[in-house]
Amino acid sequence: MNFIAKISFTVWCVVWMTTTSMSQKFNVSIEINNYENDTLIVGNYFGEKQLVKDTLFSKGKGKFLWTDTIQPSQGVYLLLFKPSNNFIQFMVPQTESKFALICNYEDLTDVKFKGSKDNNLFYDYMDFLKGKRVLADTLRSKIERAKKQNNTDKESQNALDKLDQDVKKYQQEIIIKNPTSLTALLLKGNTEIDVPEFADLPVDSSKIRRYYYYKRHYFDNIDMNHPALIRTPFIHQKIDYYINKVSNQQPDSLMKTIDIVLGMLENNPEAYRYYLADLLNKYAAMKIVGHDALFIHMVDNYYRKGKASWISEENLKIMGDNADDMKPILIGKKMPDITTYKEDGTPVRLYDINAPWTVVVFWAPDCGHCKKIMPDVVNFYKKNKDKGVQMLGICTKGGEKTNTCWPAVKEKGMEDFINTADEYGRYNLKVKIKSTPKIFILDENKEIIIKDIPGEEIDRIFNEILQFEETKRLPKE
Numbered sequence: 259m260n261f262i263a264k265i266s267f268t269v270w271c272v273v274w275m276t277t278t279s280m281s282q283k284f285n286v287s288i289e290i291n292n293y294e295n296d297t298l299i300v301g302n303y304f305g306e307k308q309l310v311k312d313t314l315f316s317k318g319k320g321k322f323l324w325t326d327t328i329q330p331s332q333g334v335y336l337l338l339f340k341p342s343n344n345f346i347q348f349m350v351p352q353t354e355s356k357f358a359l360i361c362n363y364e365d366l367t368d369v370k371f372k373g374s375k376d377n378n379l380f381y382d383y384m385d386f387l388k389g390k391r392v393l394a395d396t397l398r399s400k401i402e403r404a405k406k407q408n409n410t411d412k413e414s415q416n417a418l419d420k421l422d423q424d425v426k427k428y429q430q431e432i433i434i435k436n437p438t439s440l441t442a443l444l445l446k447g448n449t450e451i452d453v454p455e456f457a458d459l460p461v462d463s464s465k466i467r468r469y470y471y472y473k474r475h476y477f478d479n480i481d482m483n484h485p486a487l488i489r490t491p492f493i494h495q496k497i498d499y500y501i502n503k504v505s506n507q508q509p510d511s512l513m514k515t516i517d518i519v520l521g522m523l524e525n526n527p528e529a530y531r532y533y534l535a536d537l538l539n540k541y542a543a544m545k546i547v548g549h550d551a552l553f554i555h556m557v558d559n560y561y562r563k564g565k566a567s568w569i570s571e572e573n574l575k576i577m578g579d580n581a582d583d584m585k586p587i588l589i590g591k592k593m594p595d596i597t598t599y600k601e602d603g604t605p606v607r608l609y610d611i612n613a614p615w616t617v618v619v620f621w622a623p624d625c626g627h628c629k630k631i632m633p634d635v636v637n638f639y640k641k642n643k644d645k646g647v648q649m650l651g652i653c654t655k656g657g658e659k660t661n662t663c664w665p666a667v668k669e670k671g672m673e674d675f676i677n678t679a680d681e682y683g684r685y686n687l688k689v690k691i692k693s694t695p696k697i698f699i700l701d702e703n704k705e706i707i708i709k710d711i712p713g714e715e716i717d718r719i720f721n722e723i724l725q726f727e728e729t730k731r732l733p734k735e
Contacts, residue, residue, distance in 0.1 A: 284329050285356045288314070288322040288337070293363040298322050299338035301345075305532045306494040308336060320363075329355055331528075332440065333489020339363060347491070349440045351376045379432060380441040386428055394421055440486055447480045448492055476500055482522040488529040497533065509551040509589075516552065520560070534566055542580075547710050550584045557581040583690035593618070593704045594688035598652050598678035601664045606650070606678050609704060614646030615720075616704065619675075620696040622654045623666035628695045631713025632670040635697070638717045639674060645724065653679040654694055699723065 288298065296316040301308050311330065314322040332352040338345045346366050348359060357374035367388065371377040397418040404411035429449065433442045453472050456464040480496065487493050497519055505515040516537060523530040541552040557577050560566055586594050595609045619635060621628040639649045651672055653663035660681040667677045698709045699720060711719050
């Protein structure tokens with residue numbers, strides 16, 4: 259190699275090494291003692307999910323390297339071991355781009371870090387808890403033994419209370435001294451709020467005040483604007499509990515709850531996008547009667563108002579059309595006044611049916627589930643027609659297939675119903691029926707009291723409605 263060539267080669271090596279070094283902005287060296295597998299999975303929390311971030315292959319027995327050209331989004335990450343699928347958690351703070359992780363596969367509580375203040379902080383706390391947990395378990399056992407003997411172990415209870423205070427003090431020290439750390443975000447986010455006793459109020463009033471205080475301050479300890487929030491293991495559980503347990507489950511109340519949660523996440527783009535889509539999809543599935551109102555609320559107040567800029571026009575239209583189809587048949591609304599026709603062509607107008615209760619059943623002769631539930635529906639009518647129930651059966655087959663409705667009425671034992679159909683499907687202009695069977699219970703004003711109920715549950719649900727209505731009529735004390 260001549261002199262010029264040597265210089266060129268040297269320069270190329272320097273440039274390549276410099277470029278490679280610069281391209282690897284993020285670097286975590288991982289050493290796992292007693293780990294034989296050559297593969298390691300890096301993942302991260304993302305709301306309810308755990309996503310795979312990278313797959314690492316060994317650089318030597320138990321040695322791995324996770325590098326990236328950009329700093330990964332901050333949050334809590336996982337190392338998943340194969341083939342056991344055991345894992346450990348670690349932090350990726352925004353300010354730490356190079357550190358080392360050392361752990362023992364045979365004891366996954368034995369984790370050490372070099373160059374990561376946040377991870378050392380978290381695992382020091384975990385070690386502290388591990389030491390306290392043994393003592394706490396011992397004290398609880400003593401307290402339980404005393405209870406079984408109808409005694410009180412005050413000494414053990416006092417020691418347990420002191421232990422609890424020590425843990426809380428340790429947590430607070432971490433939060434105060436390291437307020438911007440991910441460890442502080444986790445610890446504070448998992449700290450329950452202190453609810454006043456309101457001891458000066460009567461017991462029932464105190465409970466109500468405590469509930470509303472808890473609901474109002476539920477998120478006080480959670481930084482809902484933190485970019486790492488969506489990549490923590492606690493946030494989904496917290497939000498899910500607030501929506502499904504803390505809040506009243508009536509649709510009107512849930513709408514307000516959803517607005518509160520999404521309102522607090524508006525300045526946290528990733529978390530906001532995740533929960534807007536997550537909640538929409540859950541309510542679109544409509545697994546709970548009445549929750550279609552929540553789907554409509556989200557479509558009208560978020561997607562149609564441009565608060566989901568990532569959604570395509572095509573999907574927005576599909577979503578909007580579905581919401582519009584649902585609106586006329588929401589619980590609490592009057593059923594649209596539709597007209598269908600008997601076998602001889604006699605029109606039957608829904609609003610002309612004069613009965614305290616009208617049960618409308620949309621069905622089809624070739625619907626397997628209709629065949630399964632119809633005996634229950636028929637028996638329900640036999641048991642409850644004397645209570646003011648009138649049954650309107652609407653066969654959904656149109657065109658030439660309308661003629662298949664009438665033999666099926668006899669096959670299913672539905673002769674006592676008001677049986678109708680419409681070969682032109684004109685009722686679909688007012689009531690979109692996309693699947694069968696679909697059952698509505700209407701009151702005397704044709705208001706939808708309940709819908710989408712299982713045929714096998716119709717008798718029980720109807721009689722619960724009767725009991726509720728009777729309760730409302732009782733004189734108040």
